[in-house]
Amino acid sequence: MAHGQEWIGDVVEWATRASERLTWLDRPSYRLEHVIAWGFNLLGAGSDRMRNALNGTYIGHPVHPALTAVPVGAWSAAVVLDVADIANRQRPGFREAAQLTVGVGILGSAAASVTGLADWQYTHDEMRRAGLVHGLVNIAALGLCIASWWDRHRGLHGRGRVLSGLGYGLTVASSFLGGNLVYRHQVGVDHSTNELGPAKFVPVLPADHLDDGVPQRVVADEVGIVLIAHNGAVHALGERCPHLGAPMVDGWLYRDSLVCPWHGSCFDLGTGTAIRGPASAPLPTFETRIQDGQIEVRRQRGVRSEPPDEVSAYEG
Numbered sequence: 001m002a003h004g005q006e007w008i009g010d011v012v013e014w015a016t017r018a019s020e021r022l023t024w025l026d027r028p029s030y031r032l033e034h035v036i037a038w039g040f041n042l043l044g045a046g047s048d049r050m051r052n053a054l055n056g057t058y059i060g061h062p063v064h065p066a067l068t069a070v071p072v073g074a075w076s077a078a079v080v081l082d083v084a085d086i087a088n089r090q091r092p093g094f095r096e097a098a099q100l101t102v103g104v105g106i107l108g109s110a111a112a113s114v115t116g117l118a119d120w121q122y123t124h125d126e127m128r129r130a131g132l133v134h135g136l137v138n139i140a141a142l143g144l145c146i147a148s149w150w151d152r153h154r155g156l157h158g159r160g161r162v163l164s165g166l167g168y169g170l171t172v173a174s175s176f177l178g179g180n181l182v183y184r185h186q187v188g189v190d191h192s193t194n195e196l197g198p199a200k201f202v203p204v205l206p207a208d209h210l211d212d213g214v215p216q217r218v219v220a221d222e223v224g225i226v227l228i229a230h231n232g233a234v235h236a237l238g239e240r241c242p243h244l245g246a247p248m249v250d251g252w253l254y255r256d257s258l259v260c261p262w263h264g265s266c267f268d269l270g271t272g273t274a275i276r277g278p279a280s281a282p283l284p285t286f287e288t289r290i291q292d293g294q295i296e297v298r299r300q301r302g303v304r305s306e307p308p309d310e311v312s313a314y315e316g
């Protein structure tokens, strides 16, 4: 029986791969990116705040995945209510409820589109093409549901049901493309690797080899770490940007933060918190000290539960 359902996976695989190969989308997609960047620039000083809100930097998590649940849920409910309305013609309320849920889905879809565009702006190659197809299919679904709501508003419930049903089908299909963006292309996934680092302090660099304000990569217990000296303190942060994995050693100091060299996310030197997006997850941080002229690092205490055999390593 399970083998009989493999065609679903084959169709999804074919569709996602096909969307990734649409190279003719590259030119319009870069134009669209420029339009988005231009739109943000129009906001002037509010640009960073808007980006942080859309990318989820303020809450430490991408916003788009949560918002996509709204149209999927609302339009699923609309389908159920439409079926109930057809099956129970004498019962009042189903039509109104269906129209209401279509409207809620429209609002959620619009919000998800805006946050999705903000996330998509920084993608490239296959993920960019797949993301654009995902967005276009969602916009088509949104258009159908807007038309459905308007038809229902005018009393054309039969046509309204058909339109929102089609929109719902497109949304479900597009959800596979969205999942592909996360699971295969890792859009929205934390790329910082979050490796633990040494449990005990280990020397990584002579203190006089670290120039003030200049990031330097070191390795501790096979974990890459970026050191940066600033205001008399030595900070140690993860070597990969959580957003899309840029090498943070190529970044630079800006006030009390380390700036990502690819898309400009800023991470607080002390806590690793993203204070400017598009990154939303924090950059890992490590404890540092200077002992016998050597910079030493170890993992932060209390960040994670330790395996039982490592608990004693902290003592002493």
Ligand code: FES
Pocket (backbone or CB within 6 Å): 122, 241, 242, 243, 244, 245, 246, 260, 261, 262, 263, 264, 265, 277, 278, 279
């Ligand atoms: S890789 Fe995009 S902000 Fe760092």
